[in-house]
Amino acid sequence: MFTDKEDFKVQFVDKLKTLQGKSIEEASKLDKYQALSALIRDVISKKWVDTNDRYKKTVEKQVYYFSVEFLIGRLLGSNLLNLDVQGICAEGLSELGIDLNELEQQETDAGLGNGGLGRLAACFLDSLASLNLPGHGCGIRYKYGLFEQKIVNGYQVENPDNWLKNSYVWEFRKADKAVKVRFNGTVRTDYSGREPKFIHEGYDTVLAVPYDIPVLGYKSDTVNTLRLWSAEVAEEQFNLSSFNKGDYNQGLEYRYAVEAISEILYPEDSYYGGRVLRLKQEYFFVSAGIQSIIRRFKRHYQSLHNLTDHVAVHINDTHPALCVPELMRVLIDEEGFGWDEAWRITSNTISYTNHTIMPEALEKWPTEIFQSLLPRLFMIVAEINERFCKELWNHYPGDWEKIRHMAIIADGYVKMANLAVVGSYSVNGVAKIHTEILKKEVMRDFYLHYPYKFNNKTNGITHRRWLLKSNPKLASLITNQIGPSWIYHPTDLRNLCRYAHDSAFQHQIEAIKRDNKVKLADYIKNKYQIVVNVNSIFDVQVKRIHAYKRQLLNVLHIMYLYNRLLDDPDLLITPRTFIFAGKAAPGYYLAKQTIKLINAVAQRVNNDVRIKDKLKVVFLENYSVSLAEIIFAAADVSEQISTASKEASGTGNMKFMMNGAVTCGTLDGANIEIRDEVCDANIVIFGLTADEVLNYYQTGTYKSIDIYHSDEALKRVIDQLTNDFLAVSPDEFQSIRDGLLHNDEYFVLKDFAAYQAAQQKIENCFNVPEIWARMCINNIAYSGKFSSDRTISEYAIGIWKIRPFLI
């Protein structure tokens, strides 16, 4: 570690020479970024080794968080913050004529996630380490993360995300810790001994090689591990295979097939595509992770009987649900346990979080595919299913319908959510309303059967990345006003509410928001040559593009405002800049058309001189963690307008709130808890409630066409989708129009009038600066509950039973 700024400068210049063989004058920005990161990495590695030494000597319980996504974003900035060397580095570099910010921008985002679920996993790792909790991530080292999005002629175009192109400084390949994962083949049962033995034969071996990324706690000595597995050809398999038979091409094909497992992240969220490669990915990292946990455990303890006392395995949604049969397999086949004991251990070690109630997102694998890819696991799942169904039969004799519904294998499928619930001791939802819907609707039968398993853990976000790091000016204003305690105890932000009416403080808050808006406006101008008015309302909707999130409701409302201005160019309306960002799954036609529609509306609105720049619409391409960091800090209005009951929680809503934006939202997901914290005066809520939505689904009484015929202004907007209003062919948006008129599944038309009124209310509040500043301050003040430190403490105490571990 460097002792001071001068020492840092010497070491940095030295690193440039030893790593790149270059002097400062010769080095590029990338060279400098890499040298700085390598220097920081050296510091981290030492602390990491120390933490691991401490972990080796302890019997403290540790948690392993299994997730198919970890959307960690850039690490240099957050590592500097956590090591508390940001100041020294920024000043030292500046004296060398280097801008630290520019170096930070050289880092590629690790975009190993689609959205909320992956980012939640990353926030959780940050909180675990910062709270000195022994907890590690286990996932896949995708060679390509979520695709890079370009907008061409208004359409989304996907390009590969080659995030590893410059070599990645934060990872450590641990070839000696590789494990073997077996696919395909057959299982023979050997009855010669006292207990039958199951012998897996004729399988294909894939080598799982771990790449470890250190996860630092904020100003703490704890450095946990994110272990990402990469698929490689196992030499033994390679030698046995076609190469020896002289078939070079077949050998290469085999290599491709193996490497394909960790090649790419599937770009769908909220939708299960049913592809075999996805199942391979899931088993690959689950098996590697479980094997490495057991290997490590056996080095420290004689017996696996007490695994539960020392290890918790958490599965982030159902994607890692194969942890259940895989742990059973290891305990029974490799460690010689009987079924009952193996089941006791497994089902007391694994806990599960559900992230969605959307039926199209529920994973189910055809039994033939499952059985042929994972023959031994299938036997185990079948046995779990049989025992579970017997238990159900005893409880509910004759209720075939219920049993079929709850069975793990039914109708030719293996149902992963059912497997996850049966095989774990805890099942949680991610916001109060979501957990209630799980209990009352989606998992009702399971809740009635295992009421004690169900619990809620409302999501959170790390206030370190999403405030301290990404909005440094706001963070220091807060610290000046109420002291630094909020950094360790984010609920202390509440002390700010005393200043909600303080005009001097209000002005400071306004000035910072303005600065952040200028920064975003500059970005927009440089990248898109669009000039936006920083005095306008920055009204932001950034998230995955999906029908249930209702970007369409937002666009229709923009068209409505535009029409009003066309009718009366002198209409007094507060200028607004509507900002969108988000990716659509490449196969999701309606979502991609929504992007095209936003851009077509932008094209028309932004270039119409008659409305005198009162409205601007901007679609920012390639939404990512690093872009998000700029956007949240600059937002005035946070659009959280999903159809009530559909958004499990949302976490963007929390990031906006923490940066002082006012939510315009439905009573869905965590919006409800945000409202409970800030109270009605500081949030604008509109629309159908979840109960109303669910009731409409049950009765089938909602007809959107009636609303179309009764609301003139809305009818005009809908008609503009397919007349010559937009500069596209007339049938471009036909399917969007048809969807809205004939099957408005997400109640866009139904909520339109209420949304319009809500937006008017937002405008009225914004127009009174004292009111708006008060709302803004109260949002920051009451955002502390949504720190992932609170969430993780609840998991630690309520589910995992782990404690902070210090020397």
Ligand code: 26Q
């Ligand atoms: C499943 C099978 C095959 C391929 C892909 C998938 C898949 C991938 C990603 C299914 C779902 C996801 C991601 C879901 C997700 O991000 N859900 C969000 O989780 C957040 C954290 O809890 C919540 O805040 C959001 O409300 C929820 O939508």
